[in-house]
Amino acid sequence: MRLNLFTMNAVEHVSMGSWRYPGDQSARYTDRTYWEEVARTAERGGFDAVFFADVRGIYDVYGGSRETAIEKAVQTPSNDPTYLIPAMASVTNHLGFAVTRSTSYNHPYQLAREFSTLDHLTDGRVAFNVVTSYLESAAANLGVEERLDHDARYDRAQEFMDVCYALWEDSWDEGSVVRDRDAGVYTRPEGVHDVDHEGEFFSVRGPHGCEPSPQRTPVVYQAGSSDRGREFAARNAEAVFVSLPTERGVRDYVEDMRSRAADHGRDPDSLAFFPGVVPVVGETEALAEAKYESYREAIDVEGVLAVLSGFMDLDLSTLDPDERVEHIETEAIQGAVDAFTTSDPDRDWTVREVAQFAGLGTTSPVVVGTPEAVADELERWFTDVGVDGFNVKEVTRPDSLRDFVDLVVPELRERGLVRDRYGDGTLRERTLGYGPRLPADHPGRSDD
Template sequence: MPDATSNQRKILFNAFDMNCVAHQSPGLWRHPDDHARDYNKLSYWTNLAQILERGLFDGLFIADVLGPYDVYGSSSEAALTSGAQTPVNDPFLLVSAMAAVTQNLGFGVTAGTAYEHPYPFARRLATLDHLTEGRVGWNVVTGYLPSAAKNIGQDDQMEHDERYNHADEYLDVVYKLLESSWEDDAVLYDKESGVFVDHTKVHNIEHEGTYFKTPGIAVTEPSPQRTPVIYQAGASTRGRAFAGKHAEAVFINSPTDELISGTVKKIRQAAIDAGRDGGDVKIFSMQTIVTGATDEDAWAKYRELTQYVDPLGGLVLMSGWMGADFSKFELDEPIGEIESNAIQSAVETFKKASGDEGNEWTVRQLAEWCGVGGFGPVIIGSGETVAKELVRIQDETDVDGFNLAYHITPGTFEDIVEYVVPELQKLGRYKTEYTEGTLRNKLHGEGDHFKDNHYASKFILRNRVNA
C-alpha cells in the first residue's frame, strides 16, 4: 500500500554559507563550538558538504561579495575589526573538492555580472558543471557594494536598472556560448580517424551588443546541464522581472510571513509575465534555526548564542544592506529619531517579527536582533517544533523551501540534520532519498536542460533554423 504522505509537497533545504568567517551572525565566530575560522581550509568545506548530503539537503548556497562593507564609517575598518564578511575568499574554488566527496549535493555559487567578461566566466561555469557531473548552479548578482566597483577602477556602480540591462546581455552571451555553440554530437572521439571534434558542428556565436562583443566559439564542450541552474536574489521590481525571465530558483529574505507571501506571489507572477509557469521558479526563503532535543534545550542554546553577538559587526552589515551609515548614530539612540524612511520601515518589520511592536527600539537593539541570523527570521525549538513551523510557513506563504543560515558552523547544520530532518520526514514533508540526475532535474524533475518556455530556449541549437 503506498505511503499516504508520499504525494505531499516536500520542503527543500539549502545551506547558506560564505567563504568567510562571519556571514550572517557577526561575533558568533567567537563561540567555542564555531569553526568558521577554518573557512580557508578545504577540510571545513568537505566536512560540511558531507553533513549536508547526510541530511539530504538540496544544495549549498554560497554567497559572495567583491569588496568590503565600507558604508559604516566610510571605511573598511569596522568590517575588518568585526570580521563581517571580510576577509572573504572566492567561492568557485571550493566546489570541486566538495563534489569529490559527495554524489548528490548541489552547489549554488554566487558570481556577479559587473566585473568579469562573460567569455571566460562561461568557461568556468562549464568546467564546474563537468567536474560536478551537473550539480552546479549560478547565483546571478549585479552587485551592490560601491567598494567593489571602485576597486575594479570604476567611480561607482552602474545605476540600478542599468545593472540589470547589462546583466540581461551578460546572460545572453553565456547562453549563446553554452547552448548555441556546440551541437550535442560535435565530439566524435574517433580514435581510428583521429578526429576528436567535428568542426562543422561547432559554431561562432557572433554576439555584438550594447556591452559585449563576442564573435567566436565556446572553448568548452557541452556539460551535463550545458548552462547550470540559474539562481537569483533581487527583490526590486526590476530584479523580479529579471528573475521571471531567467531564474529557476530564487532566494528571498523577508522576516515575516506576510512579506514572504507577498514576495512569492510577485515572483511567480513575474515568471508568468515572462511566458513561464509560476511553479517554474523554486523559491527559498532565508531562515535561521536554533534547535535541540527539546524546546528548553533550544532556548538555552539561543540565550548562550546571544552572549557572543557583536553589535559593531551587525551595524557594519546593516549599513551595507540598507545603504545607511549607522556610525553616525549613538548605539542607544532611538530609531524613531533617525530621519530615514528606509531604516524606520525596516525596524517596524523587525519589531513585528520579534513580537516587540509596542516598544521603541534603539540602534543597539537593532544590531543585537540581527546578530543571530542577520536580516532573516529565526525559529527556536525542538526538532518537532521547528518542523511544524516550517510546514506552516510553507503552507501559508507558498515558498518551496528555505535557505538556512548558520549561527555557528557546522553545528547549526548538524543540529538540523539530527533534529529537524527526521521530524519533517515523519510529517511526509521532506524527501527520504535524492532524485537521480543533475541539479536541475533534482529541483524540477523535468530533465537536465532548460524547459522550452524558458527565455534561454531560444538559444538552444535544436530550436535554431539551419542549425
C-alpha cells in the same frame, strides 16, 4: 522540501560575533577539510546544495571606515568559493553547489567557461547565483571608477546572461561531439557556432570553448528584490532566494514573482522559492531557548551594523538607535532596505530593533524550538506560504548545520518532507524536477 545551506567562504557571514562562540570553527574556513566535512554533513541531511554568498569588497560604509569590518571579520577576510567546489564534490555524490558571482565585475565568456568546467567536474551539480553587487569598495577593487548605478547594473546583468545563454545553449549543437577515432573527428566543425554578440557592454564572437556539460546552463538562482531585480529574476531565475523577516513579506513576494514570471511567458509554478531561515534547535524547549539566549549574547552589534550599512549603503552609525527606519531608494541592496520598511506594512522597525533582529541571520526569521516545533514551522511555510524549500542560515559553525541535520531532518523525513535518498541526475533534475537542461519556456533556452 528542498534544503540549501547558506554559507560563505569567510569567518563571519550573517551572524556577526558568532566566531567567538565556544566551539565555533568559523576560523577554519581556510581549511579544505572543514569544507569537506560541511559537504558530507549536508549530503547526510539530504540537502540539495551548499549555497555560497560572495562579495569582492570591504564593508566600509559604517562610520565611513573599514575598521569595524576588519576588526570583527565582517565578511572579511574571505576567500573565493569557486575553488571549494571540486574538493566538496569529490567527497559527495549528489550534493549541489550554488556559487554567487557578480555580473558587474566578471566577463561572460570567462564566467561561462568556469561554470562549464565546474558542471563537467561535478556531473551537473552546479548553480549560478546571479548578483549585480552592491559595495562601492568592490568597484574600486576591480578597476571601475564608480559602481554602475542600480538599474544599469541590471541592464548589464541581462546582457551578461544573454551572452552566457548563447555560449552554453546555442554554440555547440547536441551530438556535435562525435569522438570518432576511425574518422579522426572529435567534434563536427559544422555543429559549433559563433555567438557573434555585439552589445552595449560586451563583444563576444565565440564559439564557446567548452563542450556541452550535463546541464549546459547551471541552475540559475537570483536574489534581487527591487522592482528591477524582480523583473530580472522573473525572466532569468529558476530559483529565487528571498530573505525577508516576516511571513507577510515572503507571501507578497512569492505572489508578485509568480505573476511577473507569467508575464514573461513562463510557467509561474516553475519558479522555486527559497526563503532564508535561521533554525535554533534543542532537544527540549528549554534547551532551545537557552541556546537562543546564548547566541543572542554573542551577537556583535557593531558588526551587525557594519554589514547592514553595507547592504543598505546607509551609514547606520549616524542614526539615533530609536529612530524608525525610513524607506529610501538605495544604490546597494534595495531588498535589504525593503525588508525593514515596505515589505510588511504591518511592521515598523527602529534601528535598535533591526540591529537586534539582524544579529542572527540578518534579514531572515529565526525559528527557535524542539525538532518537532521547528519542523512544524517549516512545514507550515512549505504548505501554507507555498515556498519550495529553505536556505538554512547558520549561527555557529558547524553546529548550526549539525543540529539541523541530526535533529530537524529526521523529523522532516518522518513526515515525508525531506528525501531519504537522492534520485539520479543533475542538480536541476533533483531540485526543480524537470530535465537536465533549462526548461523549454525559459528565455535562455535555444530552439534546437
